[in-house]
Amino acid sequence: MLNLKSSQVALTSLPPLALYIHFPWCEKKCPYCDFNSHQIREGVGKNGFDEKRYINALIADLETELPNIWGRQVHTIFIGGGTPSLISPAGMDDLLSAIRARLNLDPAAEITMEANPGSIEAEKFAAYAKCGINRVSIGVQSFQDEQLKALGRIHTSTEAKRAIEIALQHFPAVNLDLMYGLPNQTLAAAKNDIDTALSFQTPHLSLYNLTLEPNTYFANFPPKLPSEDEIDLMFEQNLALLTKAGYQRYEVSAYAKKDQECKHNLNYWRFGDYIGIGAGAHGKISLPNKITRQVRERHPETYMSAIENQGHALIESKEVHAQDLPFEFMLNALRLTSGVETSSFSERTGLPLSVLSNALNEACQKGLLDENPKYLKPTALGLRYLNDLQALFLS
Missing domain, CATH: 1.10.10.920 (Arc Repressor Mutant, subunit A)
Known part of the structure; x- marks a missing residue:
């Protein structure tokens, strides 16, 4: 038997490389969310956060990683959060222009931005598309106003539908995030959500079972959720409806039409590399003789201050044994x-x-x-x- 404790990694080739950018602000923190997101504050810039300062920190953060990935091509970019659609189009253009100037970016790179239906405007989305975003992931979660209220979402069903219509006009690839197993949700209500989502014929759907994660409001004050048997029925129903509509389940929670899988997420699941910049971002970088994982400062203010004062925001960079x-x-x-x-x-x-x-x-x-x-x-x-x-x- 091999002694893995003393074994050394020896890679014959390096895996594909991606870039993840974390935007840590939301208009409101959802009670089920355990992601690194912070409610925007009044009086800090016109949007409740200092956009220019954060973008400057992201660019400086990226520059610290260049020696580790020099010469390698980046195939996908994913801007997650939080709510990245709170970034102004001018700010997004500045960010993507700076990235292109520093990285060997694949001309056909998939560039995804997460968006909240409540922050979507036609003019704004047109500007995002113009600066290079070619895929958008919309956090719908449900098309039932009662469920949206229970989930603490700030948008309505009408706003969600309008956001999808706008996105389909401007982006070649659109994903909808949906949840099931919601508070007091019935099998019929779960079907209604899927039927409504399918009516838009987006190329990709992500479907998640609501879980009560530690350190969230729902974990401390749990709502009444459907039973495990009811949730299993919802999943089987959803799978049948999506399969009939031409979607393939290619990952536990991801469904796509032919050749419409999310390339960025496929890179994660295939153990590819990714640079992670932004507050709380994680990264994985391979070298010929080792694989390292990194973690950045979690709080936005601490992250920006670390970049400005120390020149980096890493709190952990360790070799994977x-x-x-x-x-x-x-x-x-x-x-x-x-x-x-x-x-x-x-x-x-x-x-x-x-x-x-x-x-x-x-x-x-x-x-x-x-x-x-x-x-x-x-x-x-x-x-x-x-x-x-x-x-x-x-x-």
Whole structure:
């Protein structure tokens, strides 16, 4: 048996590279949200935050990473939050122009921005498209006003529908984020949400089961949620409706029409690299002899001050040890319904496949993993009990 504690990573090639940019402000903090987001304050710039200062910090943050990725091409950019659609079009243009000046950006790069329906305007979206955004992800969550209110969302169903119509006029790729298993939600109400979403024929849908995450308002004051059996029925109903409408479930929570998968997220799940800039952003960078993970300062003010005073905002940059790589790889890869090619394990971790032998055999015996040796692919049962399947690779 290999001694992974003393093994050294040896990559024969580096994986694809992406850029994640975190925008940490929202107009209102949702009670279920455990992301690094902060409610904007009155009197701090015209939008409640100092846009120019934050963008300058992002650019300076990116520059600190250039020596680690020099010469490598960036294939996708994802601007997440928070609510990035609070950024002015001029600010977004400044940011993307600075990125292009510093990175070898693929001319056909997928550039995604998350948006809140309440902050969408036709003129604003036209300007975003002009400065290079070509994919937008809209946080709809539900088309029922009662549910939106229960979720603490600031938009209405009417605003959500209008936002989708505007987005479809300006962007070639549009994703809708939806939730199910909402407070007091019925099977019929869940179907109504899916039917409404399908009526817009967007190329991509993300569908999440509402969970009560630690350190959120809902965790401390839990609403009444449907039972596990009811939630299972909602999922099966949703899957049938989406499949009938021509969407393929390609990841646990992601559905796309043919060739419309989110390239940025696919890079995560295939254990690719990504630069992470912005407050609380995480990054993963591979070098020929090691893989490192990074974490930035979490609070926006602390993040900007660190950049300005120290020249960087890293609070952690550590090498991923060889014994941790098998689990980290499989944690991501097994989220994909089609799995990944078996050869990609060694390509992305620098380790021989033999380190997975025992876990692979056990997963196959339990019916959680497909027995095709060319792919590391979960079965339908494996997807259903994904946590159990992933846990087999912890050791």
